[in-house]
Amino acid sequence: MTDDPAVPDDGRSAPRQLGPIDSATSARANRAWWDAETTDYHAEHGDFLGAGAPGGDFVWCPENLRESDAHLLGDVRGKTVLEIGCGSAPCSRWLAVQGADVVATDLSRRMLGYGLAAMALFDETPVPLVQATAEALPFADATFDIAFSSFGAVPFVADSGRVMAEAARVLVPGGRWVFSINHPMRWMFPDDPGPDGLTVAIPYFNRTPYSEVDADGTVTYVEHHRTIGDRVREIRSAGLILDDIVEPEWPDDLERVWGQWSPLRGQYFPGTAIFCCRKPDS
Numbered sequence: 677m678t679d680d681p682a683v684p685d686d687g688r689s690a691p692r693q694l695g696p697i698d699s700a701t702s703a704r705a706n707r708a709w710w711d712a713e714t715t716d717y718h719a720e721h722g723d724f725l726g727a728g729a730p731g732g733d734f735v736w737c738p739e740n741l742r743e744s745d746a747h748l749l750g751d752v753r754g755k756t757v758l759e760i761g762c763g764s765a766p767c768s769r770w771l772a773v774q775g776a777d778v779v780a781t782d783l784s785r786r787m788l789g790y791g792l793a794a795m796a797l798f799d800e801t802p803v804p805l806v807q808a809t810a811e812a813l814p815f816a817d818a819t820f821d822i823a824f825s826s827f828g829a830v831p832f833v834a835d836s837g838r839v840m841a842e843a844a845r846v847l848v849p850g851g852r853w854v855f856s857i858n859h860p861m862r863w864m865f866p867d868d869p870g871p872d873g874l875t876v877a878i879p880y881f882n883r884t885p886y887s888e889v890d891a892d893g894t895v896t897y898v899e900h901h902r903t904i905g906d907r908v909r910e911i912r913s914a915g916l917i918l919d920d921i922v923e924p925e926w927p928d929d930l931e932r933v934w935g936q937w938s939p940l941r942g943q944y945f946p947g948t949a950i951f952c953c954r955k956p957d958s
C-alpha cells in the first residue's frame with residue numbers, strides 16, 4: 677500500500693477515519709484492480725510464486741513458506757480441494773500434480789486467464805477455474821475435503837465472516853480450511869519495507885478499511901482489517917475449530933522484498949498469519 681490516506685503525515689496524529697466500504701463496492705473495486713494489475717503482478721512476483729513454471733508451485737507467504745515443507749493441508753492425494761482467491765492458480769496447479777482433485781476460484785477474470793494460459797503452455801491437465809467472489813461460493817454444501825486461500829480473498833472482502841461461513845458450508849465434516857493473510861499487527865505500521873515501516877502509525881483497533889480512490893472519488897482498491905480476536909470470533913461463529921495460527925519467521929537467507937515485507941521488518945515482527953481450521957466431524 678502506498679499513499680495510504682489512513683496514514684497520518686507525521687505518523688503520530690489520529691488516522692483519518694473513512695466510512696465503511698461494503699461488499700459490492702469492495703468486489704467491484706478489487707476485481708478491476710486485480711484485472712489491471714495481472715501483468716505487472718506476474719512480472720514482479722510470478723517467478724517467486726511459480727506461476728510461470730510447469731506444474732506451478734505452492735507458496736503460502738512472502739516469508740517463502742512452501743506447502744511442500746509445511747504440509748498444512750495434510751495428505752492431498754485423492755482429496756477434493758477448493759482454492760479461494762487463487763490468482764493465476766499456481767498453488768492449485770501444484771496440488772493437482774500431487775494428486776488432488778482441485779477447483780480454483782478468483783474474482784479476477786484476468787488473473788484466471790493467466791492461469792489458463794500457463795496450463796495450456798505446459799500442456800497440463802487443466803484445473804477448473806471459476807470466477808466467483810469468496811463471499812458467495814457457487815458450490816453445493818459438503819463438496820470439498822479441503823479449502824484454502826494463500827493471501828487470496830480474505831483481506832479484500834468486506835465480510836470475511838461470510839467467507840468463513842462459506843468455507844464451512846462447502847467442506848465435508850472433518851474438512852480443513854487453511855488461509856494465509858497479512859498478520860493483523862502489520863496494520864499498525866506504514867506500508868514501507870524500510871526503517872519508516874517500523875514505527876506505529878495506525879491504531880490496531882481501527883477497522884476502517886484501507887482504500888484508494890480515483891479523481892472522481894470512485895473506490896479503486898480496498899483492504900479490510902480485522903484484529904486477531906476478530907478473526908478467531910469469525911472462525912468460531914462459522915462453526916469451525918481453530919487448530920493453530922502459524923506465524924512464519926523470516927528466513928536468514930531470504931533477501932527478497934515484497935511490498936512492505938522485507939528482511940528488516942521480518943527481524944522484528946511477523947508479516948503473515950496462517951489460520952489452520954477444521955470443520956467438526958459431525
Ligand SMILES: C[S@@+](CC[C@H](N)C(=O)[O-])C[C@H]1O[C@@H](n2cnc3c(N)ncnc32)[C@H](O)[C@@H]1O
Nearest residue numbers: 710761762763783784809810826827828829832
Ligand atoms: C495477492 S493475490 C493472491 C493469489 C495467489 N495466491 C497468488 O499469490 O498469486 C490476491 C487474489 O485475491 C483475489 N480476490 C480479491 N478479492 C476477492 C474476492 N472477493 N473473492 C475472490 N477472490 C478475490 C484477487 O483477484 C487476487 O487474485
